[in-house]
Structures are given as structure tokens and as C-alpha cells.
Amino acid sequence: MRTLGNIIWHIPFLGFMSAFFTFIIGGILVLTVVGSPIGLGLIQLSRFLLTPFSMSMVSKSDLNIKQNLLWRTFGIFVRIIYFPFGLILAIVTLCQIVGLFFSIVGIPVAIVLAKSLETYFNPVDKICVQVEVVEEIGRRKARSKV
Template identity: 30%
Template sequence: MRTLGNVIWIIFGGIFIAIEYVVASIGLMITIIGIPFGLQSLKLAEMALLPFNKRAVQSDAASGCLSLIMNIIWFFIGGLPIVLTHLLFGVLFYVTIIGIPFGNQHFKLMRLAFSPFGKVVINRGSN
């Protein structure tokens, strides 16, 4: 199901979401101040390209207070529109039974977009 889900995801818009995140990342990385936020955008792009094989987990090396501060800044600068977009698409996919797995992936991306600092993206089979 993961492979088929990823192929369908890519064909019906997943590639465009990943490209959007990469372009946003390049735009953020133009300035030195935006580099940490650009790296988080790349994390979202990685997860958006093949979401059925990935999951986001808390990093062991998360730097507590700094991650919290960066997540707050991220949320107000760019995270809120991303979260709302994934929420909208998740709800729209939930309207049909066939779209529920894709809605789940949008909700997974929404959770990562809410607070990407201090999290790492891993393959589902990895520990």
C-alpha cells in the first residue's frame, strides 16, 4: 500500500507540494537569518514527496528551549498558512472514502508544519 499510495500521491499533486517547499527553502536560505527556516522547509519537502514511507519523531538532540523559540517564530512567520492549507486539504480528502489515506498524510504534514524544529523525518520501518 505504501508504494501505491506514494505513486498516487506524487501523480495527484505531491510532487508540486514538494517543489513548493524546495522553492520556499531556497527563498529562505538566500538570507543568513532564514537558513534555519529553510532547512525546516526542506524537511517538509522530504516528507511531502513520499509521505507514506515517512514519519516525524522527536529528535534526541533537540535543544529544548531553542527549539521551542524557533517553533514559535516559525509558526507566526510561515507555519500558520502551511498548517491551514494542510488542514483544508485533509478535510477535503476526508469527504470521500478513497481520499481518507491522503487526508491522513495531510494531517501528518500539518503536525510537522506546526512545529518542525526538534523533529527528524525517518522511514517508517526504521527505529
């Protein structure tokens, strides 16, 4: 079923174009060095957009990935600067989601965009992982609360 969803995402809705342009923008931001935290997040988002029904975006803190203190601090400053752009991208994506919900075939794609909305708004410190990894993270969090 995930494969069928990925095919529907690519063929009529041109999901590969979204992935390609997100990758290009992320690469340009990485080359600027100042925008590297955002660029790396957008590159991870482009990986997600290639197979959105098989992948998910999670925070690096959920995976217990340790980061350099200076990189993390720099990422906080970049998030503040990126906020207006992220807000615009989130609003554009929300308009796409509303438009896709008008067609039956577009509903799964709208759900994919809704899953990626948080990453468009704040791509810093996000990583693309398999859906199974996200499910395991959820199980471990639920087990630790019990």
C-alpha cells in the same frame, strides 16, 4: 501497499508539486540565514512529501541527535517569529484534509497531510526518517516505560 499509496499521492493529487514548492520555500529560507532553522525543517518536509507512505517526520530529540546550544537557542527564537505563519499553514492544511475526506481516494492523502500537520506548524528540529525507524523509536519508548 506503501508504493501504491505513494503512486496515488503523486499521480492524481500532484504530491510532487507539494514537495517541490516546499523544497523551494525551504531553500529560500536557508539562503536568508535568519530563517535557516525553518528552511531546514521545510527541506526535510519536502523529503517526506516525496514518499509520504514510506517516511515519517520525527523530532531530533527522539533520535538523540545533539545540537549546538546556540543553534538550539536561535531555533527557539525563530519558532516564536514563525508561529503566525505556521498557524496559517496549519489552517490551510486542515482545510485540505477536510476536503480530501470527501472522496474515497482522498482519505489516504488526507492521512498523509494529517501526519505532516505538526511539521507545517513547527518545522524546526524535525527530520525525515523511514517508517521502520519511527516504529523502533516507539518500541524503545514503550520498553523503557515498562
